[in-house]
Amino acid sequence: MNPVWFLVGGGTAGLALLVYWQMIVAEGTYLGPRVVAWTYDLVASRYDDIKQFNPRDESWFVAGPLLRALDGVERPLVLDVATGTGRLPLALLREHLAARGGRIAGLDLSPGMLRRARAKLRLHGDAVRLIRHDASRLPFEDGTFDAVTCLESLEFMPRPQAVLREMVRVLAPGGVLLVTNRVGAEARFLPGRALARPHFQALMEALPLREVEIRPWQASYDLSTARKEGAARPPGSGVRDPLLLLLCPACGGRLARAGTGLACPGCTRHYALDDGIADLVIARERIGT
Ligand SMILES: C[S@@+](CC[C@H](N)C(=O)[O-])C[C@H]1O[C@@H](n2cnc3c(N)ncnc32)[C@H](O)[C@@H]1O
Structure with a gap:
């Protein structure tokens, strides 16, 4: 076989294996959390x-x-x-x-x-x-x-x-x-x-x-x-709405309900509450910009 074709064939097969490993077996984990989340977005309807x-x-x-x-x-x-x-x-x-x-x-x-x-x-x-x-x-x-x-x-x-x-x-x-x-x-x-x-x-x-x-x-x-470790908390110490226990990803302040979303009284950031899903990621992206 022509060595050029041999190298091209071997390289392509190696690349295909690498992609298979990264995206199918590892589900994007070595490429970062956003890639993992994206792969799950793709399969969500069939999961x-x-x-x-x-x-x-x-x-x-x-x-x-x-x-x-x-x-x-x-x-x-x-x-x-x-x-x-x-x-x-x-x-x-x-x-x-x-x-x-x-x-x-x-x-x-x-x-x-x-x-x-x-x-x-x-x-x-x-x-x-x-x-x-x-x-x-x-x-x-x-x-x-x-x-x-x-x-x-x-x-x-x-x-x-x-x-x-x-x-x-x-x-x-x-x-x-x-x-x-x-x-x-x-x-x-x-x-x-x-x-x-x-x-x-x-x-x-x-x-x-x-x-x-x-x-x-x-x-x-x-x-x-x-x-x-440690003693269990006393019975009836009180469940609260988990949404009202959320901390602001930017400043660590306790979030509160504000209109149709959530807001941080400390740094005044707003977080969407879209169809009942509190989205704390968008605001984090903005922080880095
Ligand atoms: C195999 S599914 C398991 C889902 C569920 N626990 C179950 O048993 O069906 C993996 C889940 O982990 C989520 N995930 C992966 N990395 C994450 C991260 N860094 N933060 C939050 N969720 C993450 C994915 O979006 C996906 O929904």
Whole structure:
């Protein structure tokens, strides 16, 4: 074969493999959070069909155990990081989180995924709030939530360990953390993102967490639960609307309702509340300009 064609063919195949790895296997994670969010925007309308979640499994393996771990907490407040199309909020609401007076905030960077979540969760009214923001800095005060969850997403974040620390930061003392870690064959192609089991275990134990449990869940994921150190907050310490617990990404001030959106009394920035989705990303972009 002509060596030029050999080089061109080899180069093209190499490039195709690189693109396949970056965009399909790694879902854009090495190209930054905005690329990941964009890839999820592209698949948002088909995501649930692709995943084929089984409501009974979701209740049995995730929502039920989480709610049992929250027994004794009146009106629990839950944060689902990288909520996607609202899988976990939906499972918790099916298991009567709202009947217990609980509320849930779902945070994601992909507007497309959040719009799907909104459509599915509309029936549940303000029991669930949706927030567009990057998980690497959670816009809440320390110790805000009784439970913080993150399913099938940590491996798509540039610094999964830092996101875990953020999740523990916003968890109340005695609160419950529920996260997945990517395992299996494809995890080998996500260096620095999917953590080897012993590394993940060590990381969880190094956080201020107790009762760390890691167990195989699906072929590609381990499921881990743990509790933040410290005593659980007194019952009835009061659920509030998660939207009114949001902090301004620019100055850290507490946001308040203003007209059809949210505003920061400190720096006067406004944030859109579009069809019930609080968008805290646009304002962050403006800050950098
Ligand atoms: C595989 S989906 C999982 C969604 C949902 N947790 C579930 O189990 O169905 C990954 C989600 O992570 C979100 N995501 C990825 N990187 C993010 C980031 N840095 N901040 C917020 N969300 C992010 C994506 O937009 C996507 O919705």
